[in-house]
Amino acid sequence: MSMNLIEKDRVATINPLKTCQPLGAMWAVTGISRAVPLVHGSQGCSAFVRYCLSRHFREPSEIAVTSLHEDAAVFGGRKNLVEGIQNVAIRLKPDFIGVITTCSSEIIGDDVIGFIKTAKGELKEKIGEEAVEKIKIIPISTPSFVETHLKGYDNTIKALADYVAEPSQPNEKINIIPGMVNPGDIREIKHMLRLMDIESIVLADISDPFDAPLRPSTTEYKPYYPKGGTTVDEIVDSANSVGTISLTKYAGSGALSLEKKYNVPAELGPIPIGVRNTDQFLRNLKKLTGQDIPDSILDERGLLIDSMADVASRYLFDKTVAIYGDPEITSGIARFVGELGMEPKLVLTGSKSQEFVKDIEKVAKETGAEIDTMIDQDLRSMEVYLKDNPVDLMIGGSDARLMAKENDIPLVRVGYPVYDRVGYHRRPIVGYNGGIQLMDLITNTVLEKYYEPEHWKLQQ
Ligand code: SF4
Structure with a gap:
């Protein structure tokens, strides 16, 4: 029915719901x-992110750093970056180096573009121009002192x-900017594209690098680089595609840049979580490519609708939910739990986005729910809120696991980060198949908490 925006009432952040821009990059x-990824900053800026990524994906995360110390804070990081680029280029022979700035290099005001030019000039003398x-x-x-990890991701795709x-x-290809979703989600998107016979360029495809097969080292793969990922040639070719769909409007600058510079039409969001959003994603695909939606996809949609009919009114109706995390995933889940007959009571994001407020207003109208909304807030705000406004279920990342335990509220883990359970990065929550997976997860969590051990008798 309505959306109620709850303002932040303190300056300090306690248990943040966001991390810094370089992580997204x-x-x-x-x-x-x-x-x-070559981080131009101090060692902690890469070590912290490597730790966060590895514990979520349970894969090694290879990141180089220019290792700035006190002298760089005074004299600048030119020497570190010029030498760093050359070391990476000579030792690792990459196709691509992304020079990622941090708090320190941004505040020092390092001329990164100029340093890259210098490094390339010196490299030519060592390994040749070609x-x-x-x-x-x-x-x-x-610049890590503004916005969130999602902005860092957005800036990278724009670069x-x-x-x-x-x-x-x-x-004749479509560009897909997936946003910060899991490998399982990207695989599900590619599955839908295959069914529609659409070729794609994913900007950028983390599905294999962050969920890579473990195989004996052969001459086929260099030991350092994981299999897969979007090739540089594909990225070059993204200027020639029939369109770009960014699954998140909160990281759509790359799509808008391709539209402005090369007339590649852009569609921003919504993330295909649930029925309505997935329908819209497919409509966008059809509009940009002219391809029809095949029966095989309509069957997948039918399976989701059928499963919703099986469980929504019986187990999920009227259950209240607190949802927290990145804006696109949070608003997508709020809409989906509304489709399941549940009540999204609180939605909370660390991002300061008025777009998010508008999105939640729409969800409130569609679902008829009264939704308390928090932007630019932290998990402490949710903790305080839940003391007076208990809910039946929480949906979000692992960071609120202790709060869930303390308040005796079951927690459905989705998005990033999930580090206290395994396998979540492989499970899609997007598309109709992802909808079934997410709904099953929600339903089984509700059954275990509110219906055990008698619920199966209701079906006799
Ligand atoms: S907030 Fe700044 S100093 Fe801290 S890890 Fe991020 S980039 Fe580095």
Whole structure:
């Protein structure tokens, strides 16, 4: 029925719901084939992110750092970056180096573009012009003291559009900017594209690098680089696609840049979580590519609707939910739980986005729910809220696991980060198949908490 925006009433942040921009940049660069994220900052800026990514994906995370110390804070980080680029280029022979700035290099005001030029000039003398030209080295500006990890991701995809994409011949492909979703989600998106017979360029495809097969080292793969990822040639070719769909409007700058520079039409969001959003994603695909939606996809939709009919009114109706996390995933889940007959009572994000407020207003109208909404807030705000406004279920990442336990509220883990359970990065929550998986997860959690041990008798 209505959306009630609850303002933040303190300055300090306690248990933040966001991390800094470079994490999003390192995430995106890892999705590029034979790429090295080179963090221009102090060691902690890469060590912290490597730890966070590894515990979520349970994969090694290879990230280089220019290792700035006190002298760089005074004299600048030129020497570190110029030498760092050369070390990475000579030792690892990558196709792509993304130079990611941090708090320190942004505040010092390092001329990253100039330093890259200098490094390339010196490299030419060491490994030859041809070898240097083969490596794309691009600056990615991620001032960490503003916005969130999602903005860092967005800035990276925009840098790919601005520095790497080049127009040539039309390619009949669709660009997909997945946002910070899991490998399982990207695989589900690719599955839908296959069913529609659409070729795609995923900017950038973390599905294999962050969920890579463990195989004996062969001559086929270099030991350092994981299999998969979007190739530099594909990124170059993204300027020739029939359109770009960014699954999140909160990270759509790359799509808008491709539209402005190369007339590649852009559609931003919504993330295909639940029925309505997935329908819209398919409509966008059809509009941009002209491809029809095949029976096989309509069957998948039918399976989701059938499963919803089985459980929604019996087990889920009227259950209240608190949802927290990144804005697109949070608003997508709020709409989906509304479709399931549940009541999204609180939605909370660490991002300061008025777009998010508008999205939740729409969800409130569609579902008829009264939704308390918090933007630019932290998990402490949710903790305080829940003391007076208990809910039946929480949906979000692992960071609120202790709060869930203390308040005796069951927690459904989704999104990033999930580090106290395994396998969640493989399970899709997008598309009709992802909808079934998410709904089953929600239903089984509700059954275990509110219906055990008698619920099965209701069916006799
Ligand atoms: S907030 Fe700044 S100093 Fe801290 S890890 Fe991020 S980039 Fe580094």
